Amino acid sequence: MSAERPASAGSTAAPVDAVRPGGHADPAGTVGPLDAAGPGSPVAPASPGGRPPLDVLIRRLDPEVPLPSYAQPGDAGADLRTTEACQLEPGERAVLPTGVSVALPEGYAAFVHPRSGLAARCGVALVNAPGTVDAGYRGEIKVIVVNLDPREAVRFERFDRIAQLVVQQVERVRFQEVAELPGSARAEGGFGSTGGHAAVDGTSGTSGQAAMGGRAGGNRYASVVSDREGQ
Numbered sequence: 540m541s542a543e544r545p546a547s548a549g550s551t552a553a554p555v556d557a558v559r560p561g562g563h564a565d566p567a568g569t570v571g572p573l574d575a576a577g578p579g580s581p582v583a584p585a586s587p588g589g590r591p592p593l594d595v596l597i598r599r600l601d602p603e604v605p606l607p608s609y610a611q612p613g614d615a616g617a618d619l620r621t622t623e624a625c626q627l628e629p630g631e632r633a634v635l636p637t638g639v640s641v642a643l644p645e646g647y648a649a650f651v652h653p654r655s656g657l658a659a660r661c662g663v664a665l666v667n668a669p670g671t672v673d674a675g676y677r678g679e680i681k682v683i684v685v686n687l688d689p690r691e692a693v694r695f696e697r698f699d700r701i702a703q704l705v706v707q708q709v710e711r712v713r714f715q716e717v718a719e720l721p722g723s724a725r726a727e728g729g730f731g732s733t734g735g736h737a738a739v740d741g742t743s744g745t746s747g748q749a750a751m752g753g754r755a756g757g758n759r760y761a762s763v764v765s766d767r768e769g770q
């Protein structure tokens with residue numbers, strides 16, 4: 540087991556607010572529940588193209604958690620915080636609570652994205668990135684973090700910012716079955732068909748078998764069984 544490594548303590552890290560010790564002690568934590576997009580927020584949400592920001596109902600399940608907020612004007616994602624401290628050993632994952640639930644308008648979804656600073660400095664990823672929060676979901680937003688660093692543990696303190704929530708409009712489609720699809724330049728080319736790096740050009744030691752579902756493709760049978768049984 541590795542020595543404890545705060546998310547703030549990546550060996551090559553220059554300190555930035557996102558991962559600095561105590562970075563979770565955000566003064567925004569004191570704002571009232573209606574202040575998320577108002578004067579109490581550190582940064583009011585940007586309005587791309589001059590559009591007014593979308594109002595999204597949010598409920599705090601943890602009365603002390605700061606509401607998600609945009610760190611900078613123009614940011615696409617509002618930072619989500621964990622309400623539980625957690626330490627992840629190399630390779631470990633955890634489902635962390637954020638202390639908030641939302642009611643998105645129909646026609647919208649929210650996507651739980653990783654934070655680049657945590658990824659670059661500490662090797663923290665989201666197992667299901669991006670996580671999808673459906674418009675009808677009223678439960679607590681959770682974040683499935685994994686420590687991909689092969690050697691060092693990572694520690695999150697309560698109210699550390701662990702992910703970001705991107706709200707987007709989504710289309711609901713009607714699938715129209717046809718015998719033949721219209722042609723296109725790409726046609727059926729996929730999985731590196733345009734080349735561009737050694738691994739997919741076949742000039743390196745890796746064959747790309749995993750991506751093609753070949754022998755190195757992992758335990759696909761077990762995954763399908765778990766999913767079918769709702770586990």
Ligand SMILES: O=c1ccn([C@H]2C[C@H](O)[C@@H](COP(=O)(O)OP(=O)(O)OP(=O)(O)O)O2)c(=O)[nH]1
Nearest residue numbers: 651667669670671672673676679680681682683
């Ligand atoms: O990172 C995530 C992803 C999902 N969710 C919540 C919101 C979402 O609406 C619900 C279901 O997620 P998803 O549809 O991705 O999961 P599933 O495994 O397909 O479950 P279900 O059968 O409930 O749809 O879980 C989160 O809180 N965080």
